[in-house]
Amino acid sequence: MSDPTPRRQFLGRLPLPERAFLADALRAETVGGILLLCAAVVALVWANAWPAGYQSVLDRTIGPSAPLHLDLSLDTWAKDGLLAVFFFVAGVELKRELVSGELRDPRAAALPVVAAVCGVALPAAVYALVNLGPGGEPAGWAIPTATDIAFALGVLAVVGSHLPSSLRAFLLTLAVVDDLIAILIIAIFYSHGIKLWALGLAVLGLGLFYLLHRKRVHGWYLYLPLAFVIWALMHESGIHATVAGVAMGLMLRCTKDPGEQHSPAEHIEHLVRPFSAGFCVPVFALFAAGVSIGPSAIGQVFTQASPLGVVLGLLVGKTVGIFGGTWLAARFTRAELNPELEWSDLFAVAVLAGIGFTVSLLISELAFPDDHALAERDKAAVLVGSLICAVVAAVLLRLRNRSYRRIHEEEQAEW
Incomplete structure:
Protein backbone atom coordinates (compact mmCIF):
# COMPACT_ATOMS: atom_id res chain seq x y z
CA MET A 1 0.00 0.00 0.00
CA SER A 2 1.17 3.50 -0.73
CA ASP A 3 1.76 5.82 2.16
CA PRO A 4 -1.05 8.44 2.13
CA THR A 5 1.09 10.88 4.13
CA PRO A 6 2.77 13.36 1.78
CA ARG A 7 6.55 13.33 2.01
CA ARG A 8 8.38 16.61 2.11
CA GLN A 9 11.22 16.80 -0.37
CA PHE A 10 14.57 17.57 1.21
CA LEU A 11 15.35 21.29 0.69
CA GLY A 12 12.07 21.53 -1.22
CA ARG A 13 9.66 24.43 -1.27
CA LEU A 14 8.11 25.03 2.14
CA PRO A 15 4.33 25.02 2.55
CA LEU A 16 2.69 28.45 2.49
CA PRO A 17 2.17 28.79 6.30
CA GLU A 18 5.81 27.91 6.96
CA ARG A 19 7.02 30.27 4.25
CA ALA A 20 4.92 33.04 5.79
CA PHE A 21 6.31 32.28 9.25
CA LEU A 22 9.89 32.32 7.94
CA ALA A 23 9.34 35.60 6.10
CA ASP A 24 7.82 37.21 9.20
CA ALA A 25 10.77 36.00 11.28
CA LEU A 26 13.22 37.53 8.83
CA ARG A 27 11.45 40.87 9.21
CA ALA A 28 12.21 40.88 12.93
CA GLU A 29 15.27 42.88 13.92
CA THR A 30 16.54 40.20 16.29
CA VAL A 31 16.54 37.49 13.61
CA GLY A 32 18.27 39.74 11.08
CA GLY A 33 20.92 40.67 13.62
CA ILE A 34 21.49 37.03 14.58
CA LEU A 35 21.89 35.99 10.93
CA LEU A 36 24.34 38.84 10.38
CA LEU A 37 26.34 37.80 13.44
CA CYS A 38 26.37 34.14 12.39
CA ALA A 39 27.58 35.06 8.90
CA ALA A 40 30.39 37.15 10.38
CA VAL A 41 31.46 34.30 12.67
CA VAL A 42 31.45 31.83 9.77
CA ALA A 43 33.52 34.25 7.70
CA LEU A 44 36.08 34.66 10.47
CA VAL A 45 36.40 30.92 11.02
CA TRP A 46 36.58 30.19 7.28
CA ALA A 47 39.12 32.93 6.53
CA ASN A 48 41.40 31.92 9.38
CA ALA A 49 41.10 28.13 9.04
CA TRP A 50 41.28 27.99 5.23
CA PRO A 51 42.39 31.40 3.91
CA ALA A 52 43.28 30.18 0.42
CA GLY A 53 39.86 28.60 -0.09
CA TYR A 54 38.08 31.67 1.26
CA GLN A 55 39.98 34.01 -1.04
CA SER A 56 39.42 31.78 -4.06
CA VAL A 57 35.65 31.96 -3.53
CA LEU A 58 35.78 35.76 -3.21
CA ASP A 59 37.80 36.06 -6.42
CA ARG A 60 35.58 33.76 -8.49
CA THR A 61 34.25 35.74 -11.46
CA ILE A 62 30.77 35.37 -12.93
CA GLY A 63 28.67 37.49 -15.27
CA PRO A 64 28.86 38.79 -18.86
CA SER A 65 31.73 41.06 -19.90
CA ALA A 66 29.63 42.90 -22.50
CA PRO A 67 28.03 45.31 -22.89
CA LEU A 68 28.33 46.67 -19.31
CA HIS A 69 31.36 44.87 -17.83
CA LEU A 70 29.38 42.74 -15.40
CA ASP A 71 32.02 40.01 -15.24
CA LEU A 72 32.50 40.65 -11.53
CA SER A 73 33.97 38.70 -8.65
CA LEU A 74 31.58 37.25 -6.08
CA ASP A 75 33.02 39.75 -3.61
CA THR A 76 32.05 42.64 -5.90
CA TRP A 77 28.60 41.19 -6.59
CA ALA A 78 28.05 41.09 -2.82
CA LYS A 79 29.17 44.64 -2.02
CA ASP A 80 27.79 46.30 -5.17
CA GLY A 81 24.80 44.09 -5.93
CA LEU A 82 23.40 42.60 -2.74
CA LEU A 83 23.99 45.77 -0.74
CA ALA A 84 21.98 47.69 -3.34
CA VAL A 85 18.96 45.72 -2.06
CA PHE A 86 19.87 46.64 1.53
CA PHE A 87 20.09 50.32 0.58
CA PHE A 88 16.81 50.05 -1.36
CA VAL A 89 15.12 49.05 1.90
CA ALA A 90 16.96 51.90 3.67
CA GLY A 91 15.65 54.29 1.01
CA VAL A 92 12.09 53.10 1.59
CA GLU A 93 12.53 53.54 5.36
CA LEU A 94 13.84 57.06 4.83
CA LYS A 95 10.92 57.93 2.54
CA ARG A 96 8.45 56.58 5.09
CA GLU A 97 10.08 58.58 7.87
CA LEU A 98 9.88 61.73 5.73
CA VAL A 99 6.22 61.19 4.86
CA SER A 100 4.67 59.72 7.99
CA GLY A 101 7.41 59.15 10.57
CA GLU A 102 9.57 61.18 12.91
CA LEU A 103 11.13 63.22 10.10
CA ARG A 104 7.72 64.59 9.07
CA ASP A 105 7.61 66.91 12.08
CA PRO A 106 10.68 69.20 12.17
CA ARG A 107 10.40 69.60 15.94
CA ALA A 108 10.37 65.84 16.57
CA ALA A 109 13.05 65.21 13.94
CA ALA A 110 15.45 67.91 15.11
CA LEU A 111 17.24 65.94 17.82
CA PRO A 112 17.74 62.63 15.97
CA VAL A 113 18.84 64.51 12.83
CA VAL A 114 21.36 66.56 14.82
CA ALA A 115 22.46 63.36 16.55
CA ALA A 116 23.01 61.65 13.18
CA VAL A 117 24.99 64.58 11.73
CA CYS A 118 27.19 64.91 14.82
CA GLY A 119 27.47 61.12 14.95
CA VAL A 120 29.05 61.26 11.49
CA ALA A 121 31.23 64.36 11.99
CA LEU A 122 32.85 63.43 15.31
CA PRO A 123 34.00 59.91 14.35
CA ALA A 124 35.52 61.34 11.16
CA ALA A 125 37.30 64.02 13.24
CA VAL A 126 38.58 61.43 15.73
CA TYR A 127 39.92 59.27 12.89
CA ALA A 128 41.57 62.31 11.28
CA LEU A 129 43.23 63.35 14.56
CA VAL A 130 44.65 59.87 15.14
CA ASN A 131 45.99 59.80 11.56
CA LEU A 132 47.56 63.28 11.54
CA GLY A 133 51.10 62.09 12.12
CA PRO A 134 53.46 60.23 9.78
CA GLY A 135 52.11 56.89 8.68
CA GLY A 136 48.51 58.08 8.98
CA GLU A 137 45.94 57.17 6.33
CA PRO A 138 43.43 60.04 5.98
CA ALA A 139 41.54 58.26 3.18
CA GLY A 140 39.73 56.09 5.73
CA TRP A 141 38.05 58.96 7.58
CA ALA A 142 34.55 57.77 6.63
CA ILE A 143 34.94 54.19 7.93
CA PRO A 144 33.73 54.84 11.52
CA THR A 145 30.89 57.18 10.52
CA ALA A 146 28.15 54.62 9.76
CA THR A 147 25.74 52.92 12.17
CA ASP A 148 24.59 49.40 11.36
CA ILE A 149 20.82 49.63 11.68
CA ALA A 150 20.25 45.85 11.72
CA PHE A 151 22.72 45.12 14.52
CA ALA A 152 21.81 48.19 16.59
CA LEU A 153 18.05 47.57 16.47
CA GLY A 154 18.66 43.87 17.08
CA VAL A 155 20.62 44.52 20.29
CA LEU A 156 17.98 47.01 21.43
CA ALA A 157 15.21 44.48 20.78
CA VAL A 158 17.02 41.74 22.71
CA VAL A 159 17.86 43.70 25.86
CA GLY A 160 15.13 46.36 25.85
CA SER A 161 11.88 44.60 26.71
CA HIS A 162 10.69 47.46 28.96
CA LEU A 163 12.44 50.43 27.35
CA PRO A 164 10.20 53.23 26.00
CA SER A 165 9.15 52.81 22.40
CA SER A 166 10.31 56.38 21.74
CA LEU A 167 13.90 55.21 22.29
CA ARG A 168 13.59 52.80 19.35
CA ALA A 169 12.00 55.56 17.26
CA PHE A 170 14.94 57.85 18.08
CA LEU A 171 17.48 55.18 17.13
CA LEU A 172 15.62 54.26 13.93
CA THR A 173 15.40 57.88 12.79
CA LEU A 174 19.06 58.46 13.65
CA ALA A 175 20.11 55.33 11.75
CA VAL A 176 18.02 56.19 8.68
CA VAL A 177 19.54 59.68 8.44
CA ASP A 178 22.94 58.11 9.08
CA ASP A 179 22.37 55.76 6.12
CA ILE A 185 29.66 60.04 1.28
CA ILE A 186 30.03 56.95 -0.90
CA ALA A 187 28.61 58.73 -3.95
CA ILE A 188 30.76 61.85 -3.54
CA PHE A 189 34.06 60.61 -2.13
CA TYR A 190 34.34 56.99 -3.24
CA SER A 191 33.15 57.14 -6.84
CA HIS A 192 35.86 57.47 -9.48
CA GLY A 193 36.15 57.74 -13.27
CA ILE A 194 32.60 58.90 -13.93
CA LYS A 195 31.22 57.85 -17.34
CA LEU A 196 28.64 60.49 -18.19
CA TRP A 197 26.87 58.43 -20.85
CA ALA A 198 26.16 55.59 -18.41
CA LEU A 199 25.18 58.00 -15.65
CA GLY A 200 22.82 59.81 -18.03
CA LEU A 201 21.15 56.56 -19.05
CA ALA A 202 20.85 55.52 -15.39
CA VAL A 203 19.13 58.84 -14.62
CA LEU A 204 16.77 58.30 -17.57
CA GLY A 205 16.01 54.83 -16.21
CA LEU A 206 15.23 56.32 -12.81
CA GLY A 207 12.96 58.82 -14.52
CA LEU A 208 11.11 56.00 -16.27
CA PHE A 209 10.88 54.10 -12.97
CA TYR A 210 9.34 57.16 -11.32
CA LEU A 211 6.96 57.83 -14.21
CA LEU A 212 5.64 54.26 -14.28
CA HIS A 213 5.16 54.34 -10.53
CA ARG A 214 3.50 57.75 -10.67
CA LYS A 215 1.08 56.53 -13.36
CA ARG A 216 0.09 53.60 -11.10
CA VAL A 217 1.48 51.01 -13.53
CA HIS A 218 1.71 47.63 -11.80
CA GLY A 219 3.70 44.50 -12.54
CA TRP A 220 6.92 43.18 -11.04
CA TYR A 221 7.90 41.89 -14.50
CA LEU A 222 8.32 45.55 -15.56
CA TYR A 223 10.02 46.97 -12.48
CA LEU A 224 12.44 44.15 -11.72
CA PRO A 225 14.22 44.17 -15.14
CA LEU A 226 14.17 47.97 -15.16
CA ALA A 227 15.72 48.06 -11.67
CA PHE A 228 18.49 45.71 -12.76
CA VAL A 229 19.24 47.84 -15.85
CA ILE A 230 19.37 50.99 -13.72
CA TRP A 231 21.71 49.25 -11.25
CA ALA A 232 23.97 47.99 -14.06
CA LEU A 233 24.18 51.43 -15.67
CA MET A 234 24.94 53.06 -12.31
CA HIS A 235 27.68 50.49 -11.74
CA GLU A 236 29.11 51.17 -15.19
CA SER A 237 29.01 54.94 -14.61
CA GLY A 238 31.53 54.83 -11.77
CA ILE A 239 29.01 55.97 -9.14
CA HIS A 240 28.76 53.27 -6.51
CA ALA A 241 25.89 51.01 -7.55
CA THR A 242 24.19 51.09 -4.13
CA VAL A 243 23.13 54.67 -4.96
CA ALA A 244 20.68 53.19 -7.48
CA GLY A 245 19.05 51.16 -4.73
CA VAL A 246 18.46 54.07 -2.37
CA ALA A 247 17.26 56.28 -5.26
CA MET A 248 14.57 53.77 -6.26
CA GLY A 249 13.55 53.31 -2.63
CA LEU A 250 13.05 57.06 -2.25
CA MET A 251 10.79 57.13 -5.33
CA LEU A 252 8.20 54.73 -3.95
CA ARG A 253 4.85 56.19 -2.88
CA CYS A 254 4.20 56.02 0.86
CA THR A 255 0.58 57.17 0.76
CA LYS A 256 -2.45 54.97 0.06
CA ASP A 257 -4.87 55.48 -2.79
CA PRO A 258 -8.59 54.85 -2.16
CA GLY A 259 -9.15 51.11 -2.02
CA GLU A 260 -5.51 50.25 -1.18
CA GLN A 261 -4.85 48.41 2.07
CA HIS A 262 -1.17 49.36 2.03
CA SER A 263 0.92 51.93 0.20
CA PRO A 264 3.26 50.61 -2.53
CA ALA A 265 6.30 51.43 -0.37
CA GLU A 266 4.92 49.48 2.58
CA HIS A 267 3.90 46.54 0.38
CA ILE A 268 7.21 46.31 -1.48
CA GLU A 269 9.27 46.74 1.67
CA HIS A 270 7.23 43.93 3.26
CA LEU A 271 8.19 41.67 0.35
CA VAL A 272 11.84 42.68 -0.02
CA ARG A 273 12.91 42.98 3.63
CA PRO A 274 13.11 39.19 4.27
CA PHE A 275 15.34 38.80 1.19
CA SER A 276 17.53 41.68 2.33
CA ALA A 277 17.80 40.60 5.97
CA GLY A 278 17.86 36.86 5.35
CA PHE A 279 20.16 36.68 2.32
CA CYS A 280 21.69 39.92 1.01
CA VAL A 281 23.21 41.33 4.18
CA PRO A 282 24.38 37.98 5.66
CA VAL A 283 26.03 36.99 2.35
CA PHE A 284 27.75 40.37 2.19
CA ALA A 285 28.98 39.83 5.76
CA LEU A 286 30.19 36.35 4.80
CA PHE A 287 32.32 37.85 2.03
CA ALA A 288 33.40 41.01 3.86
CA ALA A 289 34.09 39.95 7.44
CA GLY A 290 36.70 37.26 6.74
CA VAL A 291 39.80 38.90 8.19
CA SER A 292 42.76 37.58 10.15
CA ILE A 293 42.16 37.65 13.90
CA GLY A 294 45.46 36.28 15.15
CA PRO A 295 47.29 37.94 18.05
CA SER A 296 49.43 40.04 15.71
CA ALA A 297 46.37 41.24 13.76
CA ILE A 298 44.53 42.22 16.94
CA GLY A 299 47.68 43.96 18.18
CA GLN A 300 47.86 46.00 14.99
CA VAL A 301 44.31 47.23 15.56
CA PHE A 302 45.49 49.08 18.67
CA THR A 303 48.98 50.07 17.55
CA GLN A 304 48.57 51.32 13.98
CA ALA A 305 47.02 54.69 13.22
CA SER A 306 44.29 53.77 10.74
CA PRO A 307 42.69 50.83 12.60
CA LEU A 308 43.08 52.61 15.95
CA GLY A 309 41.29 55.60 14.44
CA VAL A 310 38.45 53.32 13.40
CA VAL A 311 38.06 51.82 16.89
CA LEU A 312 38.21 55.19 18.65
CA GLY A 313 35.92 56.73 16.04
CA LEU A 314 33.25 54.09 16.65
CA LEU A 315 33.55 54.01 20.44
CA VAL A 316 34.43 57.60 21.35
CA GLY A 317 33.44 59.59 18.26
CA LYS A 318 29.96 58.10 17.93
CA THR A 319 29.19 58.34 21.64
CA VAL A 320 30.42 61.90 22.11
CA GLY A 321 29.02 63.06 18.77
CA ILE A 322 25.50 61.70 19.26
CA PHE A 323 25.13 62.40 22.96
CA GLY A 324 26.97 65.73 22.92
CA GLY A 325 25.25 66.99 19.78
CA THR A 326 21.82 66.10 21.15
CA TRP A 327 22.51 67.70 24.52
CA LEU A 328 23.79 70.92 22.94
CA ALA A 329 20.78 71.08 20.62
CA ALA A 330 18.39 70.60 23.53
CA ARG A 331 20.31 73.12 25.65
CA PHE A 332 20.62 75.97 23.16
CA THR A 333 17.63 75.53 20.83
CA ARG A 334 13.92 74.89 21.21
CA ALA A 335 14.36 71.20 20.49
CA GLU A 336 13.43 68.99 23.44
CA LEU A 337 14.15 65.41 24.37
CA ASN A 338 11.07 63.20 24.36
CA PRO A 339 9.60 63.37 27.90
CA GLU A 340 9.49 59.55 28.01
CA LEU A 341 13.29 59.41 27.83
CA GLU A 342 16.13 60.15 30.23
CA TRP A 343 19.57 61.37 29.22
CA SER A 344 21.02 58.09 30.48
CA ASP A 345 18.82 56.30 27.91
CA LEU A 346 20.25 58.49 25.17
CA PHE A 347 23.83 57.86 26.32
CA ALA A 348 23.27 54.10 26.06
CA VAL A 349 21.85 54.52 22.54
CA ALA A 350 24.80 56.74 21.59
CA VAL A 351 27.17 53.90 22.51
CA LEU A 352 24.93 51.42 20.66
CA ALA A 353 25.16 53.53 17.50
CA GLY A 354 28.89 52.80 17.46
CA ILE A 355 28.09 49.41 15.94
CA GLY A 356 29.28 50.18 12.43
CA PHE A 357 29.29 46.82 10.75
CA THR A 358 27.80 46.60 7.25
CA VAL A 359 28.49 50.02 5.74
CA SER A 360 31.79 50.41 7.62
CA LEU A 361 33.07 47.16 6.12
CA LEU A 362 32.03 48.40 2.69
CA ILE A 363 33.81 51.75 3.12
CA SER A 364 36.93 49.95 4.37
CA GLU A 365 37.23 48.32 0.95
CA LEU A 366 36.34 51.48 -0.95
CA ALA A 367 38.83 53.65 0.97
CA PHE A 368 41.85 51.46 0.25
CA PRO A 369 41.25 49.68 -3.07
CA ASP A 370 44.99 49.36 -3.74
CA ASP A 371 46.08 48.38 -0.22
CA HIS A 372 44.43 45.07 0.61
CA ALA A 373 46.42 44.61 3.83
CA LEU A 374 45.36 47.97 5.24
CA ALA A 375 41.75 47.37 4.23
CA GLU A 376 41.86 44.05 6.10
CA ARG A 377 43.30 45.71 9.23
CA ASP A 378 40.58 48.35 9.15
CA LYS A 379 37.94 45.63 8.73
CA ALA A 380 39.34 43.93 11.82
CA ALA A 381 39.12 47.30 13.60
CA VAL A 382 35.46 47.62 12.55
CA LEU A 383 34.73 44.20 14.05
CA VAL A 384 36.61 44.96 17.27
CA GLY A 385 35.11 48.43 17.68
CA SER A 386 31.59 47.22 16.92
CA LEU A 387 31.94 44.36 19.39
CA ILE A 388 33.12 46.70 22.15
CA CYS A 389 30.24 49.10 21.47
CA ALA A 390 27.71 46.26 21.41
CA VAL A 391 28.87 44.84 24.74
CA VAL A 392 29.07 48.20 26.53
CA ALA A 393 25.71 49.32 25.12
CA ALA A 394 24.06 46.02 26.07
CA VAL A 395 25.20 46.47 29.67
CA LEU A 396 23.99 50.08 29.82
CA LEU A 397 20.67 49.25 28.16
CA ARG A 398 20.19 46.30 30.50
CA LEU A 399 20.59 48.60 33.49
CA ARG A 400 18.10 51.07 32.04
CA ASN A 401 15.71 48.23 31.18
CA ARG A 402 15.90 47.02 34.79
CA SER A 403 14.91 50.49 36.02
CA TYR A 404 11.95 50.70 33.65
CA ARG A 405 10.86 47.18 34.56
CA ARG A 406 10.91 48.09 38.26
CA ILE A 407 8.78 51.17 37.56
CA HIS A 408 6.37 49.03 35.53
CA GLU A 409 6.08 46.45 38.31
CA GLU A 410 5.43 49.18 40.89
CA GLU A 411 2.67 50.63 38.71
CA GLN A 412 1.13 47.19 38.30
CA ALA A 413 1.22 46.66 42.07
CA GLU A 414 -0.61 49.94 42.65
CA TRP A 415 -3.38 48.83 40.35
Missing part, protein backbone atom coordinates in the same frame (compact mmCIF):
# COMPACT_ATOMS: atom_id res chain seq x y z
CA LEU A 180 21.47 58.71 3.89
CA ILE A 181 24.68 60.52 4.86
CA ALA A 182 26.66 57.32 4.24
CA ILE A 183 25.18 57.04 0.74
CA LEU A 184 26.12 60.66 0.01
